[in-house]
Amino acid sequence: MQEATDRIQFLARLGAAMASASYPVTFIRQTLERVSAGYGQHNEVVALPNNVQVVGPTFREGTPVASASVGSALRFDQTFPLAQLVTRTIEGRVSPADGQRDLNRIVARRRPYPAWVTVIGYGVFSAGLALVMEPTVINLVAATVLGFMVGVMWTVTERVPALAPVTPVLAAVLVAGLCIVGAQYLSLDHVGLRALIPPLAVFLPGLAITVSVIELAAGDVISGASRLVAGFMQLAQLTFGIFIASHMLGFDDAQLTSQAVNKLGPWAPWLGVGVFVVGIMLFLAPPLAFLPWLAVLAYTAYVAQYLGDLLLGGYTSGFFGALALTVAALLIARRRDSPPAVAMVVPGFWLLVPGSLGLIGVAELFGADGDSALPATLISMIAIAFGVQAGLVIWQLIRRRRPRH
Known part of the structure; x- marks a missing residue:
């Protein structure tokens, strides 16, 4: 269950970052569902302009749920590494831990010019x-x-x-x-x-x-x-x-x-x-x-x-x-x-x-x-x-x- 929890926490936060970059919620939901299928599990995704929630499969210990609020809008230069992260996640080349670190770097990224x-x-x-x-x-x-x-x-x-x-x-x-x-x-x-x-x-x-x-x-x-x-x-x-x-x-x-x-x-x-x-x-x-x-x-x-x-x-x-x-x-x-x-x-x-x-x-x-x-x-x-x-x-x-x- 811990592995599933880590996955849905990353997916919820990824969806919130996509919402901050003005992705349509339709695309956010489809992307997260596609990534979930690549992980071999079925997750319910609720995407709104200000919040993204991912509900994982039911285990004996319970049903993991992760929610992420959409923060301030991402700058244009931040959308480039985010889009690359989304692509690599869809292709199954990003683990939840690596994805979380990439999101931290994207959010903390400073403006390239003064x-x-x-x-x-x-x-x-x-x-x-x-x-x-x-x-x-x-x-x-x-x-x-x-x-x-x-x-x-x-x-x-x-x-x-x-x-x-x-x-x-x-x-x-x-x-x-x-x-x-x-x-x-x-x-x-x-x-x-x-x-x-x-x-x-x-x-x-x-x-x-x-x-x-x-x-x-x-x-x-x-x-x-x-x-x-x-x-x-x-x-x-x-x-x-x-x-x-x-x-x-x-x-x-x-x-x-x-x-x-x-x-x-x-x-x-x-x-x-x-x-x-x-x-x-x-x-x-x-x-x-x-x-x-x-x-x-x-x-x-x-x-x-x-x-x-x-x-x-x-x-x-x-x-x-x-x-x-x-x-x-x-x-x-x-x-x-x-x-x-x-x-x-x-x-x-x-x-x-x-x-x-x-x-x-x-x-x-x-x-x-x-x-x-x-x-x-x-x-x-x-x-x-x-x-x-x-x-x-x-x-x-x-x-x-x-x-x-």
């Missing part, structure tokens, strides 16, 4: 998105400077987790307020909502909403519904911050526009994708070997999104971008020297504009376009999630035709 590199990385990240969304000189400068500011706030929040609940609202108030003050100083008659998005992109809940849709489709209603509500709550926090800043400074809601402007040329968004990739490497600090894969995936997602925009418009273009991103990530992940698929997909969400357009739509609820804003918001935020789901379905069909040897 805090100032993270701040610079987020400024570059924000500049790249500004070139993609609204390439103008003013917007590029503002996005870079405000990106540095939000990067500082992000690093402080990592050191003081108690600030996490208020950071999105505070960041939205400061970013919107500074943009409005700057527009008034330059005698501009409006502030483009697209100019507010790049510095705030890290707070957009695209990944949470996508995971929630996957879980709801798989029948995990409790987990899916809770993530969906949490995602829209985070979106509402950003919107509330913009709303507060505009009214504190006496800025008319009608002066917040979402019209796209490009004063640099058609080449700017394509350059922006490359700048975005560099920013991700500095901000999220993945292994250097991740750089070529990230570049391939970023441009794949952007090209698919661009073509989708030509076919069906901006709000649904994220479906095509997410579909291409998912299939490409799963295809590349088949190579032994490539990163795990889940790690490759995460940065791509920040390039899929519907997540940002969702914020624009909600912000317009306070202006004259409120009648059409809510449906547009729902479509833009859900389109990316269904794109990922469609990519998973297509991948399953591909695997059935070409089984892996």
